[in-house]
Amino acid sequence: MLSSKGEDFRAFWTERHLCTLTTIRPDGTPHVVPVGVTLDVETATARVITSGGSHKARQILAAGTAPVAVCQVDGRRWSTLEGRAVVRREPEVVRDAERRYADRYRTPRPNPERVVIEIAVTRVLGTV
Numbered sequence: 001m002l003s004s005k006g007e008d009f010r011a012f013w014t015e016r017h018l019c020t021l022t023t024i025r026p027d028g029t030p031h032v033v034p035v036g037v038t039l040d041v042e043t044a045t046a047r048v049i050t051s052g053g054s055h056k057a058r059q060i061l062a063a064g065t066a067p068v069a070v071c072q073v074d075g076r077r078w079s080t081l082e083g084r085a086v087v088r089r090e091p092e093v094v095r096d097a098e099r100r101y102a103d104r105y106r107t108p109r110p111n112p113e114r115v116v117i118e119i120a121v122t123r124v125l126g127t128v
Helices: 007-012 055-063 091-104
Strands: 019-024 030-035 038-040 045-051 066-074 077-088 114-126
Touching: 007 077, 019 055, 030 055, 038 091, 045 055, 045 091, 055 066, 055 077, 055 114, 066 114, 077 091, 091 114
Parallel strands: none
Antiparallel strands: 019 030, 019 066, 038 045, 045 114, 066 077, 077 114
């Protein structure tokens, strides 16, 4: 699905851009926070590293799996990835997500409570 988006799309998701993650609270209102996101185009998987006690992680954990969206904007270029998220705690999954984050942004600070919000991307919107 994502592999057909082309090189401009792929490049946009490797450039250093701050993103937002939108989750839905139990009352139906959106919870939007700034995050760093990495995207594996081949597997259509987006990843956000965060602390296990964060509101976003707790919300997704409570649901088991949750609909989410991540979005990044750079002038007139923008891209939103929608999908279903789960929280992963396995050490090898966390290490892999930290490596991907370091490649796109910078080496993350140590955090023994770190988890990965893993998003199976099902829809892409944007002008890239």
